[in-house]
Amino acid sequence: MQNRQITITELPKDTLGPEHFTLQDAPMPKAAEGEVLLRVILMSIDAANRSWMKGATYRAAVNAGDAMPTYALCEVMESNSPHISVGNIVASEATWSNYITAPARRVQKMPKVETLSHLMSVYGIAGKTAFHGLMSIGKPMAGETVLVSAAAGSVGGYVGQIAKVLGCRVVGIAGGAEKCKWVVDELGFDACVDYREGGLSRALGAACPNGADIYFDNVGGKILESALNVMNEKGRVICCGAISQYDTENPAGPRNLPGVIVIKRLLMEGFIVMDFAHNDAKCIRAMQHWVSTGQVKVFEDIVEGLENAPQALIGLLGGNNKGKRLVRVAADPS
Incomplete structure (x- = not known):
């Protein structure tokens, strides 16, 4: 298993560009006690990613040298927790990387759905x-x-x-x-x-x-x-x-x-x-019904490859997406 990571080379002073990011090889992370090793499958690309570079918001500020944070759907590769099993699909705070580790108590086990990416778009x-x-x-x-x-x-x-x-x-x-x-x-x-x-x-x-x-x-x-x-x-x-x-x-x-x-x-x-996380179950029930009846259509804009994450964010800020933009880092589990 090889790990790569995209870090922030320097914080942008104005318009975000490719020069603000660096793709590099990174050490393979190891899961400590109570942690899980995750293979990143799909990363969420959001305008909020850019706002994090401007200072602290509802989360800590992102600084030069940091791996770019994101929210991702991942497969559990190793688990040092009795509550999470190898092969589980989880949602987790992550970085623009192939592999990450996370505390098992902070990842969310996801239900089985026909199309995995829907867990990040219409049901995410x-x-x-x-x-x-x-x-x-x-x-x-x-x-x-x-x-x-x-x-x-x-x-x-x-x-x-x-x-x-x-x-x-x-x-x-x-x-x-x-x-x-x-x-x-x-x-x-x-x-x-x-x-x-x-x-x-x-x-x-x-x-x-x-x-x-x-x-x-x-x-x-x-x-x-x-x-x-x-x-x-x-x-x-x-x-x-x-x-x-x-x-x-x-x-x-x-x-x-x-x-x-x-x-x-x-x-x-x-x-x-x-x-409004306390209303998530109500939301999912409603959205599943509306999708099944054709009243809500699902549109996703999936960019292939970790290396293309910077351009995916830059393009989103420029308004060139239709529907939920994601970056596919790895294939869905077979």
Whole structure:
């Protein structure tokens, strides 16, 4: 068994590039007492990966020289714990590596599913984030209008599909005419606005003639500012991410805060997916039903090879993915 690892060569001061990463051979880790040796199969690629390089968030900051952290699906190769067996598929905090070790008490045994990658997308981080944010903070009701940014992304696509299942009108925001068409034709949104065209506030007003009751924000910045302008009184704004702000040293926040919140009496709340882990089982049951009935479609964007992880993240920050982006490090167990 050979181990490789991608480390951060230097922290980016502005736009992330390949020069900020180094792929190198690494010692094969050994599992200590109470630990497991894991073969990394699929790694989650998320905009949050970039935010970790800017300082401490809900987790410790990532520094130059560190192996790039991630969340991964792994196969247990060795176990020094009676609770985890060799051959188990687990989800674990990991690094961009072929092999890692982890405390057995901190890995999560995963159920058997027909398609392993779905444990990272529709039944994993992406699906749970969409479900928990929309349901627990947005509290959608049939007939309401739900506005979603990064609508073609890993989370936004599920937010819109769930809202449609619940009887809402759904308007997306995405970059480029082709992506907007895909959001409408494939994901079933009622409309999608191209933020690259200019005149975003006017375009949103036209797409939401009766205003928006819920806005699920994945991008922050000027798009958040424009979205707030079309919110109805007593609307709910769900703050999930700020991808437009991660890859720059000059972030631009909405200029209409806090005034618009006061005038429209808006609820604006941020969250991370772990906040609602107590509702995970409810989420999975709902998503499995909706997938089985065809009401929710699963779209994944899987990049092959550990060595391509840096470009996978760089591309995601540039908006070139549709659906949940993953990096396949190794083949699924046979």
